[in-house]
Amino acid sequence: MKRLLLIYNPVSGKGSFKNRIDYTIDALQKNDFLVTPYRLSANENVGELLEKLDISNFQGIIAAGGDGTLNAVVSGIIQKKIKIPLGIIPVGTSNDFANHLGIKRGLDKALDKIIAGETKYIDVGTINNKTFINVVSVGNLTSIAHKTNVVVKNNLGKLAYYINVLGQYPIFKPFKLTIEVDGTQHHEDALLFFVLNSPCAGGFKNLAPHAKVDDGKLDVLVIKNCNAFEKLSLFLKVIKGEHHSDDCALYFQADKLLVECEDVVETDMDGEKGPDFPLEISCETQLKIYC
């Protein structure tokens, strides 16, 4: 039998996966996989866990949770240079990254991908020596994500987040960014800043319309400071994925960038608090996933 390590987050999304573990083990066992479940703790270092477990006994790792769980597990895999494939069971609130990979909600669909055993390599981002799988963001959107009450978020899902975004969008505070790419510096008075691996983030499906997870590049999007009318018009374009050529947006691709900020603003990576400025961001490593 092939051995799989199943790392699950008991609170992701509505916390429902913990009631589906027996079903998951049964489905995989019927297909000749022996499953070792592991219950993730808040802020756990998965790299240390993988070292303790002697991962050479396993043929694959599964992460069951949302984007934050995926970030924790992928960080451990990259940190310990582990080469076995990763399976994803998307049971978080947004699951932006899994959605883009075509791994839809629904346990059976996710398990089918693991059982079928097909794999591919995808890009992973690095920010100040930490790993991100989907997105780095800066700006008020980030503090809204961090401040959105977990209980409310789990009950209302993305709606709680959108209500907060819409309420606070008119009063987003601008910040002064310098982005250095290939020897060129961009100076921007920004409202929001994103570096994306996939096109989807924050529940928006086309935030980076040209992004591909396996092109060795990251997509950079700056929403510039603009007047109230331009803000509203841009927000509507973002929903349709038509914002990237707008005068109030700067959008390009890069494999390496250095970002400095004159103001004090929070950063976010994959929905969790990110490092402080300056940010050294690159797209370097490739991750093998069941897909």
Ligand SMILES: Nc1ncnc2c1ncn2[C@@H]1O[C@H](COP(=O)(O)OP(=O)(O)OP(=O)(O)O)[C@@H](O)[C@H]1O
């Ligand atoms: N056992 C646990 N108890 C409480 N919190 C946990 C536990 N394990 C992990 N966490 C926390 O869960 C968060 C990650 O949640 P995750 O992103 O998977 O779900 P989500 O927010 O519902 O989904 P998404 O990010 O896709 O919207 C991290 O902050 C992590 O520290």
